[in-house]
Amino acid sequence: MRGLDGKGVLIVGGTSGIGLATARRFLEEASRVFVAGNDEAELKETRATLGELGTIDGLVGDVSVEGDVEAIVRGATAFLSRIDVLINNAGVAHKAPFLETRTEAWDRTIAVNLRGMFLAARAVGRLMAADGAGGAIVNMASTNALGGEELYAAYNASKGGVLQLTRTMALELGSAGIRVNCLCPGFIDTPLNRGLEDEAWIQAYEREHIPLGRRGHADEVAAAYAFLASEEASFIHGAALVIDGGQTAVM
Structure with a gap:
């Protein structure tokens, strides 16, 4: 896609599932990639599997911990020289009836899915705004941000928060040339x-x-991540791109 060749891409949550596929896609687009994950073995395997496709490195950290996110952003900046694209992909899900949802499960889901996204976007957004060169941030929301699903109260709440965070970021960061959008996938075949x-x-x-x-x-x-990060999507801003096979079109 136009405008991705040579770009520095940080993928938070980039060592498994959608994140791993996204790292592969950006490497195929000739971008330079830095991934963050929470498992050292997965990170090592990602480097080994994708290293032949292009320039890739990464770090392990907890996205809900501010110091870890700062270290990831520093590492990505050192490796890439500049972060042109942030893919905010890290996420967890907890399944339980609302009245049986444990407080610690609620807190962890919000911490990873919403706090972690805020921390990464704020850190990278500050860098993008400071040098005046703009960039693209794509957050991972969900169709669960658009409608409720029983047994997933914490997940639904976190993804609704991501949708509103994305819209607020778009309103505030557009003047700095930073495009902000989110994805709302439906049921995707992932681990x-x-x-x-x-x-x-x-x-x-x-x-x-x-x-x-x-x-x-x-x-x-x-x-979809690659499209929203590319110049092909240069006038798409503050949007939530639904990828669900028509699921949300059903009444």
Whole structure:
């Protein structure tokens, strides 16, 4: 896609699932990539698997910890020289009835999905604004930001927060040449989602709720990340791009 060749891309949550597919996609677009993950073995495997495609490195850290995020941003800046694109992809999900949701599970979900996104976007946004060269930030929301889903109170709340955070960032950062958007995927085939639901449930859900009749794939979300970061999306700002096979079109 136009405008990604040579760009410095930081992917927070970039060592598995959608994040890993996104790292691969940006390398295929000839971008330089720095990934952050929470597992040293996954990071090592990511480097080994994707290293032949281009320039990639990374760090392990907890995105909900401000010091870890600052270290990740410093490491990315040192490796890339400049962060042109931030892909804010880290996330967790907790499944439980609302009345049985543990406080610690609520806190962890909000900490990773919303606080972590805020910390990374603020740190990178400050750098982008300071040098005046602008950039692109793409946050990971969800179709759960657009409508509720039972058993996922913490996740729904966190993703609703991401949607509003994205809109606020867009209002404030546009004048600095920083485009801010978010993705709202539906059911995507990832290790996280496979760990929450069994295959029989997933297949029934595909038939009953997704007009295209199938789950999405990580590389389809990665393509959307690349599009919103590219010059092809130069007038797209403050948007929530839905990637759900038609799921939210169903009444």
